[in-house]
Amino acid sequence: MEVKDANSALLSNYEVFQLLTDLKEQRKESGKNKHSSGQQNLNTITYEVSLCYWRGYPTTTETLKYISKTPCRHQTPEIVREFLTAMKSHKLTKAEKLQLLNHRPMTAVEIQLMVEESEERLTEEQIEALLHTVTSILPAGPEAEQKKNMNDMTVDEEDPA
Amino acid sequence: MTRSSQGGRGYHLPPLLSSGILPGGAAQQQPGRSRGRRALLALGSVGGVVHFRYVVFHPFLDEILIGRIKGCSPEGVHVSLGFFDDILIPPESLQQPAKFDEAEQVWVWEYETEEGAHDLYMDTGEEIRFRVVDESFVDTSPTGPSSAEATSSSEELPKKEAPYTLVVSCADAAWRGTGWREPLPRVLAWGSPPGTPVPVGVS
Numbered sequence: 001m002e003v004k005d006a007n008s009a010l011l012s013n014y015e016v017f018q019l020l021t022d023l024k025e026q027r028k029e030s031g032k033n034k035h036s037s038g039q040q041n042l043n044t045i046t047y048e049v050s051l052c053y054w055r056g057y058p059t060t061t062e063t064l065k066y067i068s069k070t071p072c073r074h075q076t077p078e079i080v081r082e083f084l085t086a087m088k089s090h091k092l093t094k095a096e097k098l099q100l101l102n103h104r105p106m107t108a109v110e111i112q113l114m115v116e117e118s119e120e121r122l123t124e125e126q127i128e129a130l131l132h133t134v135t136s137i138l139p140a141g142p143e144a145e146q147k148k149n150m151n152d153m154t155v156d157e158e159d160p161a
Numbered sequence: 162m163t164r165s166s167q168g169g170r171g172y173h174l175p176p177l178l179s180s181g182i183l184p185g186g187a188a189q190q191q192p193g194r195s196r197g198r199r200a201l202l203a204l205g206s207v208g209g210v211v212h213f214r215y216v217v218f219h220p221f222l223d224e225i226l227i228g229r230i231k232g233c234s235p236e237g238v239h240v241s242l243g244f245f246d247d248i249l250i251p252p253e254s255l256q257q258p259a260k261f262d263e264a265e266q267v268w269v270w271e272y273e274t275e276e277g278a279h280d281l282y283m284d285t286g287e288e289i290r291f292r293v294v295d296e297s298f299v300d301t302s303p304t305g306p307s308s309a310e311a312t313s314s315s316e317e318l319p320k321k322e323a324p325y326t327l328v329v330s331c332a333d334a335a336w337r338g339t340g341w342r343e344p345l346p347r348v349l350a351w352g353s354p355p356g357t358p359v360p361v362g363v364s
Contacts, residue, residue: 059244
């Protein structure tokens with residue numbers, strides 16, 4: 001086997017989520033269709049091919065389980081596009097933008113973890129602006145929603161001193 | 162944390178087949194139309210060159226991830242992501258000072274405040290945020306026939322190694338979903354404790 005390109009793209013959690021969800025659907029579908037013999041043969045091949053490649057099936061379900069609990073759960077291609085457009089003005093690296101997209105940080109502390117040398121590159125106002133962009137464009141993840149519902153009375157504002 | 166690579170390890174996409182597949186049956190021999198690729202000649206099968214893309218879990222250096230503590234050992238804290246669990250936080254990358262409680266087999270962070278030391282336990286099942294510091298790939302491909310025979314003739318089983326392991330740090334990134342409150346990680350985020358590896362600049 002020859003590796004043609006070891007790193008052809010960085011994928012966001014959302015893209016992996018979409019891919020795995022689609023493949024899961026495909027797998028279900030190929031079990032169902034039983035039309036002409038031609039179609040059946042194609043289904044057999046698709047199914048057998050998918051079998052070889054789905055030895056990793058438990059891995060796939062586990063991955064889907066993990067990713068479904070992250071903020072990418074409610075993302076759509078339009079949201080991702082809007083987010084990346086809004087990010088242009090903040091001058092962050094690709095890796096940093098990817099992390100913000102995957103994690104949807106809600107506090108300054110998290111921004112500082114994900115953005116390299118953030119104390120030098122971003123002022124407090126810029127961090128606040130970044131937080132605002134992130135939380136307004138990206139929908140909350142399932143866990144954040146749950147926590148918010150539980151803590152509605154006791155949420156205290158993070159003081160970026 | 163996931164990358165797409167042409168040929169590699171990890172999760173597999175259904176291959177994009179570049180040669181025709183014909184339903185099982187007689188040998189397919191098409192030398193004239195093989196486009197430079199040789200078809201396998203055998204009853205009921207066809208071969209060809211296949212190009213495919215792998216989707217692999219491969220976080221980048223310094224990436225922040227959230228996982229769950231799987232357990233502790235003298236080697237450090239073992240963390241799992243569910244689908245991948247060869248993740249280790251070595252003792253020096255825990256928040257310091259840290260000590261290993263032999264009785265309970267758990268790592269403890271002795272957090273100092275004005276009121277005195279608080280013991281914070283790295284309990285199994287707790288969520289933890291960490292930073293990727295290092296990775297190691299080990300070739301676990303099966304060895305050839307001669308060495309396999311030698312192994313089976315001796316009584317021991319070869320040690321099972323994980324093909325890919327991550328070494329991570331929670332010295333500046335740690336956060337736990339329950340129990341720990343925001344002010345604690347904040348103290349660390351402003352400046353990494355001495356001894357924390359300095360992140361390599363990302364361009």
